[in-house]
Amino acid sequence: MKFASLNTTIPHIHRMFLWEGSFLLATTILSGAALIFLTYRDQLRHHQLKIFFSNFSHDIKTSISRLRLQSDLIQEDYHQSERRRSDFPELHHLLENIARLDLQLENSLYFANLNESRFHLEDLNLSQLLESLRSEWQDVEFIFNEMEFKADRRAIISVLRNIFSNCVLHSKALQIRLSGRLLPKDPHFVEIEITSNGEIFSGNLSELGRAPLSLSSSKRTRGNGLGLYLSAELIRRMGGGRTLFDLTPDRHLRVTLTLPSATSMQEKNS
Amino acid sequence: MSPSAFSPLASERKKILLIEDDPTLGESLRTRLARDYDILWLNTFARAFQEIKVGRMFDLAILDVGLPDGNGFDLALALRSSGRTPLIFLTAQSDAESRLRGFEIGADEYIPKPFHLKELLIRIEHVLKSHVPSKQIELSQIIIDFSAMSVRKKNGENILPALTDLKVLQLLIDHSPKVLSRNQIIDAVWGVDENASHRTVDNIVVRLRQLLGEEDKNKIRSVRGVGYQWSPAGGQDE
Numbered sequence: 001m002k003f004a005s006l007n008t009t010i011p012h013i014h015r016m017f018l019w020e021g022s023f024l025l026a027t028t029i030l031s032g033a034a035l036i037f038l039t040y041r042d043q044l045r046h047h048q049l050k051i052f053f054s055n056f057s058h059d060i061k062t063s064i065s066r067l068r069l070q071s072d073l074i075q076e077d078y079h080q081s082e083r084r085r086s087d088f089p090e091l092h093h094l095l096e097n098i099a100r101l102d103l104q105l106e107n108s109l110y111f112a113n114l115n116e117s118r119f120h121l122e123d124l125n126l127s128q129l130l131e132s133l134r135s136e137w138q139d140v141e142f143i144f145n146e147m148e149f150k151a152d153r154r155a156i157i158s159v160l161r162n163i164f165s166n167c168v169l170h171s172k173a174l175q176i177r178l179s180g181r182l183l184p185k186d187p188h189f190v191e192i193e194i195t196s197n198g199e200i201f202s203g204n205l206s207e208l209g210r211a212p213l214s215l216s217s218s219k220r221t222r223g224n225g226l227g228l229y230l231s232a233e234l235i236r237r238m239g240g241g242r243t244l245f246d247l248t249p250d251r252h253l254r255v256t257l258t259l260p261s262a263t264s265m266q267e268k269n270s
Numbered sequence: 271m272s273p274s275a276f277s278p279l280a281s282e283r284k285k286i287l288l289i290e291d292d293p294t295l296g297e298s299l300r301t302r303l304a305r306d307y308d309i310l311w312l313n314t315f316a317r318a319f320q321e322i323k324v325g326r327m328f329d330l331a332i333l334d335v336g337l338p339d340g341n342g343f344d345l346a347l348a349l350r351s352s353g354r355t356p357l358i359f360l361t362a363q364s365d366a367e368s369r370l371r372g373f374e375i376g377a378d379e380y381i382p383k384p385f386h387l388k389e390l391l392i393r394i395e396h397v398l399k400s401h402v403p404s405k406q407i408e409l410s411q412i413i414i415d416f417s418a419m420s421v422r423k424k425n426g427e428n429i430l431p432a433l434t435d436l437k438v439l440q441l442l443i444d445h446s447p448k449v450l451s452r453n454q455i456i457d458a459v460w461g462v463d464e465n466a467s468h469r470t471v472d473n474i475v476v477r478l479r480q481l482l483g484e485e486d487k488n489k490i491r492s493v494r495g496v497g498y499q500w501s502p503a504g505g506q507d508e
Binding site: 057058061062064065066067068069070072073076098102117118119120131132135136152153154 | 302
């Protein structure tokens with residue numbers, strides 16, 4: 001009797017293992033297939049998003065170019081008519097707003113693709129960059145000493161635009177000073193200190209350069225902190241050091257950037 | 271307004287090829303740049319490629335990269351293979367890879383959109399100035415000064431040759447080692463509206479060879495069925 005009972009139990013156990021094993025195998029295969037499908041779908045979506053961003057940024061940049069060129073042409077004609085700017089403040093505001101729109105777009109694009117951004121580091125000097133940038137702030141005086149460093153042109157222009165925009169928008173600065181020097185401890189790096197005149201800094205210093213937790217603008221500062229955060233991030237990703245935000249003795253904001261020095265300076269010091 | 275052909279040429283004005291597919295941008299840029307330069311604005315890859323293929327010469331090319339039927343990098347390569355026309359890319363493609371590619375092709379400037387008009391004008395002027403042809407050239411018997419359009423013989427004698435003769439010589443030197451057809455020389459020196467003939471060009475070349483002297487006359491090389499070439503090493507006519 002006992003043997004007969006055992007004989008019937010063993011095939012039953014085999015069948016149970018067979019079913020459970022098959023179920024486990026099927027589940028593993030199905031899960032694997034689902035994972036592959038989901039990964040593929042995610043990659044496809046990522047690729048589509050990338051194409052969308054690329055087309056979107058191309059179209060929007062062309063549109064901003066149109067606006068800016070038209071307003072530059074109007075301004076040029078206006079200056080030739082020898083009238084004062086105060087006669088036509090709307091044009092001045094229009095130009096300022098186009099420049100802000102452009103900067104906000106550039107920041108958004110950098111922020112969206114920060115982890116995938118690639119940089120082409122080249123030897124640049126401050127005078128070249130300021131020559132490009134000064135058209136945007138025609139009332140501002142720039143005082144600087146020449147300094148060569150290694151950076152990605154587009155990224156460093158974005159960094160400087162954000163810092164200058166911050167000085168002009170929040171402090172109403174009319175003079176921006178940039179002083180560069182080789183780091184005495186490590187001549188492979190240059191340090192650029194940016195200060196401005198205008199109103200004294202009244203914000204929270206510890207928040208500057210930090211990742212914005214919310215992209216809604218603060219009513220008090222009229223900014224969301226994205227620009228200065230991006231500036232610090234871009235400097236870091238270009239091989240520079242930590243960007244410092246502190247105050248001068250007369251309580252104006254001071255931003256200190258550290259970047260790799262230009263090839264010629266590195267060769268000279270090695 | 272549609273993309274344009276050159277306005278009647280004033281021979282001293284620099285000629286700029288502008289490739290921009292956006293009608294508003296293209297038209298506004300053409301209108302503004304035409305105050306100082308002769309502008310040829312084209313809005314498609316095909317038309318621009320055709321223009322480059324026929325060998326029309328420009329002092330500068332401003333190229334958009336994203337065109338509806340092609341891309342500006344390929345146009346730049348075509349321009350590079352046909353001569354040493356300075357290049358400025360004016361494009362919304364401002365990522366590091368695109369800029370690197372632009373500079374690898376030999377761009378003099380890479381200006382991302384949106385741009386400031388003032389900055390563009392400064393960079394155009396800068397590129398044109400940096401490509402100003404050599405002002406003086408010293409040969410075995412004479413020194414030619416293109417800024418004064420004069421020639422000084424090494425024995426101390428000064429000569430003021432016909433201006434058109436020196437313009438032809440300067441054109442050949444600037445585009446060396448490219449062979450220039452008679453039509454290209456006529457187009458560049460006299461402009462499209464004048465009635466200079468092939469015979470006029472041939473006569474000028476004869477006078478220039480006499481001016482260069484026995485040792486250097488072969489530096490102007492005739493290429494049968496094509497035109498003339500400045501060959502610094504000297505060479506036999508084909």
